Amino acid sequence: MKIKLGIIGFGGMGKWHAENAPRAGVEIAAVCDIEEEKQQDAIKKGYKLYATADELLADKEVNTVILTVPNYLHKEMCIKAAKAGKNVITEKPAAMNVQELDEMEAACKEAGVFFTAHQNRRWDRDMLMVKKAYDENMLGNIFTIESKLHSGNGYMHEWHIYKKYGGGMIYDWGVHLIDQILFMMPGVKIKSIYADIQNVLHEEVDDYFKIIMKMENGITVHIELSTYILEYQPRWLVAGDKGTMIVKNFACDGNIYRTGKMLEKLPPQITETEAGPTRQFAPVAPGGIVTEPLPEIQTDWVDFYRNVDDVLNGRAESKIKISEVRRVLAVMEAAWKSAETGEAILFE
Known part of the structure; x- marks a missing residue:
């Protein structure tokens, strides 16, 4: 199946999904937002627009939704989407707590739809x-x-x-x-x-x-x-x-640092440094530390959507499992x- 994505919430991350998910072959089927300014932005960009989530969820063309709404709405929107037969992706955090996540997972299992969270920073x-x-x-x-x-x-x-x-x-x-x-x-x-x-x-x-x-x-x-x-x-x-x-x-930017040669023992004499007399924290001799790249x-963040596509078409398991999301919460x-x-x- 081809992912036909409905974006619920057309703020910063909603726009990111709209612009980038197509790089993984995702079709943006519709978007919705309750704010007029964001609605006008969606119209200018040429997306099919709904004023409410309920209207978008009634669209039979949409088979998957991404929830980019404030965190406290994730549970409500996820359960609504599952009951509408849509696969559900939530922005992080998937839920406000473990109990909410368990309810969301149960609803998705009962509806027989796929459920995951957009942990893009993996x-x-x-x-x-x-x-x-x-x-x-x-x-x-x-x-x-x-x-x-x-x-x-x-x-x-x-x-x-x-x-x-x-x-x-x-x-x-x-x-x-x-x-x-x-x-x-x-x-x-x-x-x-x-x-x-x-x-x-x-x-x-x-x-x-x-x-x-x-x-x-x-x-x-x-x-x-x-x-x-x-x-x-x-x-x-x-x-x-x-x-x-x-x-x-x-x-x-950065490096890996290694010892050029491991000292078998500290120098026999105490060294005077800005920290005072010390052996352990005396400056390392030239060549004592070397760098590597x-x-x-x-x-690519969009590999998230490539994985979702593979899951929905039976080619792979989800790289972001709800059990992992639960453990983070x-x-x-x-x-x-x-x-x-x-x-x-x-x-x-």
Whole structure:
């Protein structure tokens, strides 16, 4: 079958789907939005337009929908779409919590339709570089991974600043950052979760969080996001006993660093440094650290739709399973509980 997509919500991401899904052979069958300005934009772009989701769901030509509406509407729209016989793709987060997701999944199973979430950042080049290093043991035994995302733009926008609509950064980027780590280490259990969640500039919703996950394989994962850190830290720092990887940004600037020769013992004398007298943290001698380029990765967000097409035509399994989406939501719930209690949460 050919995917004939109905886009419910024609804001920023709705427009992205309309412009990019056709690269994977998807036909944009219809769009809808309740705001007149967005309706006019859809008309100018030549899309079949509906004013409401109910009207779009009644269109027999549409066989699949993407929900690009505020987070709190995902459950309602998903169940309506399933009952209308449409395959359902939700933007992230798929639901506000695990219970909502379970209800959505049940509705889709009862209707016999496909259900998944658009976790497009599984196709991010920077993350896939780190995953390649992990999969291929490029850094030896990894002991820590830091995933950081900082912005100096400060305030969030539109409905994202309101709790009742599902705003806040954990619901926004947090879903992606957690999902990337779990995707990177499939099957690895999380022993504990500790989180610090703060409201720096926003009254209702979080705009800073740090989540620390102790993994069963011995890796400590640090996930940090802020909308108001003005000097950005590297997007990724990954350290193992055979090297360190730094990915500075989404442009994938950075290197792998290794020791040119491993010191068998520290120098016999104490060295005077800016830090004072020390041996352990004296400057490394020339040639002591060498650099390598980051691994090459080719990727495309639209591969998400290529996979959905394969699933609907019986050629492949979904690369984003609802069980994986559920686990991310469970991590988010544990993070909120940890932040509230100030204690680490035993997880799996």
